Amino acid sequence: MLRQKRNNKRTIVIAILLVCFSCGYFYTWKDALMREIAYPLQYDYMVRYYSYENHVHPALVAAVILAESKFREDASSKRGANGLMQIMPETGTWIAEQMGMKDFTPDKLRDVRTNVKMGTWYLAYLLKEFDGNQVLALAAYNAGRGHVDSWISKYGWKKDFSEIEKIPFSETREYVKVVLQNEEQYKKLYDF
Known part of the structure; x- marks a missing residue:
């Protein structure tokens, strides 16, 4: 016993x-x-390169890509957005004009390098447009600049707006939350 x-x-x-x-x-x-x-980081070199070129933190770019396409280069939406960063053809045409890309066609949004280059440039543009405010820039990336501009005007939001719950579109609210959470994880997991 x-x-x-x-x-x-x-x-x-x-x-x-x-x-x-x-x-x-x-x-x-x-x-x-x-x-x-x-939190994968495919196309690491491109994410870092275009992030540094456009003065955007690579963790934010990776977070947008994860939310938009989960790093699937063949991703496309029902509304017509394409590529890793899910750029709409009309937005892509506007970005190409702003960037001085002479040979752009919407089909080029399916090319990983072109998509990351243009999407990162656009994210940097939105951050500048909204004085570095990530909440507003991400809301504009998801819902469009016109919607965010109208919300700023209608609700009297200031440049330091941070109340995600006040974003009128539920999809955009969730998108902003997810991207910001993703960004924190990318910062913790990768050497940026």
């Missing part, structure tokens, strides 16, 4: 040690799993 109690205690101790080891093992791999599964 005494021997059986010792064996039971030994078994419990071994089980506890295995659980602790497993938890510690998982903890050391947690960030790697998060990077691989929840």
Whole structure:
């Protein structure tokens, strides 16, 4: 009987040690799993290059791409947006004009490099347009500049607006929240 109690205690101790080891093992791999599964960073070089070129934090660009396409280069929306950063053809044409791209056609939005280059430029443009306010810039990226301009006018929002819950479109509210959460995770998980 005494021997059986010792064996039971030994078994419990071994089980506890295995659980602790497993938890510690998982903890050391947690960030790697998060990077691989929840917050991938494909096209890392392009994201970093165009982010630095346009003075936008690469974590924000990666966060937009994750929200828009989950890094699927063939992504397209029912409304016609294309590519990693889900740019509408009309917006792409306007961006190309602003960037001085002479040979642009909407089909080029399917090219990863062109899409990331143009989407990052547009995000930088929106950040400048709204004095660095990420909430307003992201709302404009999702809902369009015209909507955000009208909300600013209608509701008297100031340049330091941060009340995401007051954004009238539920899709845009959720989009802004998700992108900002994604950005925080990208900052924690990657060396930007």
